[in-house]
Each structure stands twice: as structure tokens, then as C-alpha cells.
Amino acid sequence: MVALRVAGLEKSFGSVTxxxxMSFAVESGELFGFLGPNGAGKTTTIGILTGRLTPDAGEVSVLGTDPTTEPVETRRRVGILPEQQSPPSFLTPREYFEFVGSIRELEPDTVSARVDTWADRLGFASKLETLHTDLSRGQQQKVMITQAFLHEPDLVFIDEPLVNLDPLVQERVKAFLLEYVDRGHTIFVSTHNVDVAEAICTRVGFVADGTCRIVETASNSGGLREQFLAYVETTDSEDVPTLKDEGSSPVPRH
Ligand SMILES: Nc1ncnc2c1ncn2[C@@H]1O[C@H](COP(=O)(O)OP(=O)(O)OP(=O)(O)O)[C@@H](O)[C@H]1O
Structure with missing residues (x-):
């Protein structure tokens, strides 16, 4: 079953395309990686998939909803870990999770049990009653990861999930993501990190220059990093690494 699909998406900001x-589809149960350099269009695509932005053209479907016409319904059904967003500074993690739980229509006992599980998993139990403003960047990231999964949605969009986390917690998050898709849920991960994409994603969409090419990580023989850098070289993207000096052959663009 298709969890999400975009077809022929176009989006410009003034003169910037x-x-x-942009076209691709993600099946239910996939851990799909969206891998691209700065400015490739990843955040814009997630913005459209979650109803925050409206495309200029193209079709989009998320769990059978259309986020361009029914953004509230789409957001009700998915989890979102936005790029570089902090939890409210004036709340503690526990207060914030209670707030998120009420919006997500969860029973207080369910929220409490899930928060305890997440606090143990990511190691922030001692910080549950501390104002977010007094938490480190990594601790705030743990709170943001928890809120995205609190209602155990069928589909979760996560932007750079491992940023600011120490290596031990990174491993725990990666293990959780794999377990979550094993249970039949779908995860869409946007990242610059090729190693993370290669380690956990079933398929990867290389994004560059506002478009996307799908690569199967399982049958990937040439090394994802080399393929990715070669792909980016074939686009008009600026400020990206080059492999030309190392004698690699660019992968033809589809
Ligand atoms: N609100 C906006 N106004 C003008 N230009 C924008 C706006 N949002 C995005 N852009 C431009 O659209 C292009 C795609 O940006 P986007 O944020 O989607 O990239 P990204 O792949 O998420 O990049 P990064 O990895 O650096 O976060 C960039 O050229 C960016 O400058």
C-alpha cells in the first residue's frame, strides 16, 4: 500500500525554483531516506507533504489525504519532527507532552506510560520537570523526537533525527526507527547524513536541484556516498562536494 505519493510537484519562492x-512514492512499512545537499528542496517537500506549504503545481497524497486541501486531517494522522525546532521554552517536558497528548486525544495514563518509556529510552527521565529553556540542545532534541512519536502515528516525518545527540543515543534512536517500521509504520527521514541513510533506510531518494532519483539501498553495489556525490554533480546544485578530481564517473540523471 502506498503511504505517500507526490507527482510533478513544482514550487518557487519568487525567482528561486x-x-x-518532483515525483516519488513511499510504500507503507518503509524507512525512506530523503538525502540531499543544502538547498536541495527537502524541507520544502516536507512542508508540502505536511500541509505547511502549498505547491504551485502537482499532486500530493499522504495516507489517503490531500495535505493541500485538508492539512488539518493530514497533520492529525502523522507525526512531525521539524528541522531545528525547539520545544516551548516556558514549559517542562512533562507539561509539553501532556499538551501534545491532549491535542492528539490520548488518555493521560497512556501519555504518562509512553513518556516514561521514551525518557528511559533516550535518557532524560531526570529532566522531565525542568523548563526547556534550561535543557541542552541534545536534551531538547530528545523531547522533540518523543513528541513526534507520542501518538504512535502510521507515518512520521523526521528532519535530521540525530542532530545534537551523543553516539549512544544516536544508536538507540536508530534501533527504535528500525523497530518502528518493523511494526508496520512508515518513516520518512530527511538528512544530509549518507552513513545514517545507508545504515537504516530501505530506499533513498537522492534530492538535488529540486528533483529526486530513487536508489535501492539494499541492492546498492557502488557505495551510497559515491553514488550520491556523483548524482549531485550531474545537477545544477551549487556548493556541493565534487568527485571529479578523484576520477569517479557520474551516475547519469534519470
Ligand atoms: N521561504 C522561502 N523564501 C525564499 N526561498 C526559499 C524559501 N524556502 C526555501 N527557499 C529556497 O528554496 C530552495 C530549497 O530550500 P529547502 O529549504 O527546501 O532546502 P533543503 O534541502 O531543506 O536544504 P537544507 O538541507 O539546507 O535544510 C533553496 O534554494 C532555498 O533558498
Whole structure:
């Protein structure tokens, strides 16, 4: 079953073309990686998939909803870990999770049990009653990861899930993501981190220059990093690493 699908997406901001004929689909149960350099169009695509942005053209479907016409319904059904967003500074993690739980229509006992599990998993039990403003960046990231999964949605969008986390917690998050898709849920991960994509994703969409090319990580023989850098070289993206000096052959663009 298809969890999400975009077809022919176009999006410009003034004279800047952010997306150009972006098309791909993600099946239920996939851990799909969206891998691209700065400015490739990843955040813009997630913004459209979660109803925050409206495309100039193209079709989009998320769990059978259309986020361009029914954004509230789409957001009700998914979890979102936005890029570089902090929890409210004036709340503690426990207060914030109670707030998120009420919006997500969860029973207080369910919220409490899930928060305890997440606090143990990511190691922030001692910080549950501390104002967010007094938490480190990594501790705030743990809170943001928890809120995205609190209602155990069928589909979760996560932007750079491991940023600011220490290596031990990174391993725990990666293990959780794999377990979550094993249970039949779908995860869409946007990242710059090729190693993370290669380690956990079933398929990867290389994003560059506002468009996307799908690569199967399981049958990937040439090394994801080399393929990715070679792909980016074939686009018009600026400020990206080059492999030309190392004698690699670019992968032809689809
Ligand atoms: N609100 C906006 N106004 C003008 N230009 C924008 C806006 N949002 C995005 N852009 C431009 O659209 C392009 C795609 O940006 P986007 O944020 O989607 O990239 P990204 O892949 O998420 O990048 P990064 O990895 O650096 O976060 C960039 O050229 C960016 O400058």
C-alpha cells in the first residue's frame, strides 16, 4: 500500500525554483531516506507533504489525504519532527507532552506510560520537570523526537533525527526507527547524513536541484556516498562536494 505519493510537484519562492517536477512514492512499512545537499528542496517537500506549504503545481497524497486541501486531517494522522525546532521554552517536558497528548486525544495514563518509556529510552527521565529553556540542545532534541512519536502515528516525518545527540543515543534512536517500521509504520527521514541513510533506510531518494532519483539501498553495489556525490554533480546544485578530481564517473540523471 502506498503511504505517500507526490507527482510533478513544482514550487518557487519568487525567482528561486525550490522544486521542479518532483515525483516519488513511499510504500507503507518503509524507512525512506530523503538525502540531499543544502538547498536541495527537502524541507520544502516536507512542508508540502505536511500541509505547511502549498505547491504551485502537482499532486500530493499522504495516507489517503490531500495535505493541500485538508492539512488539518493530514497533520492529525502523522507525526512531525521539524528541522531545528525547539520545544516551548516556558514549559517542562512533562507539561509539553501532556499538551501534545491532549491535542492528539490520548488518555493521560497512556501519555504518562509512553513518556516514561521514551525518557528511559533516550535518557532524560531526570529532566522531565525542568523548563526547556534550561535543557541542552541534545536534551531538547530528545523531547522533540518523543513528541513526534507520542501518538504512535502510521507515518512520521523526521528532519535530521540525530542532530545534537551523543553516539549512544544516536544508536538507540536508530534501533527504535528500525523497530518502528518493523511494526508496520512508515518513516520518512530527511538528512544530509549518507552513513545514517545507508545504515537504516530501505530506499533513498537522492534530492538535488529540486528533483529526486530513487536508489535501492539494499541492492546498492557502488557505495551510497559515491553514488550520491556523483548524482549531485550531474545537477545544477551549487556548493556541493565534487568527485571529479578523484576520477569517479557520474551516475547519469534519470
Ligand atoms: N521561504 C522561502 N523564501 C525564499 N526561498 C526559499 C524559501 N524556502 C526555501 N527557499 C529556497 O528554496 C530552495 C530549497 O530550500 P529547502 O529549504 O527546501 O532546502 P533543503 O534541502 O531543506 O536544504 P537544507 O538541507 O539546507 O535544510 C533553496 O534554494 C532555498 O533558498
Amino acid at each position: 525550490a522544486l521542479s517536477e
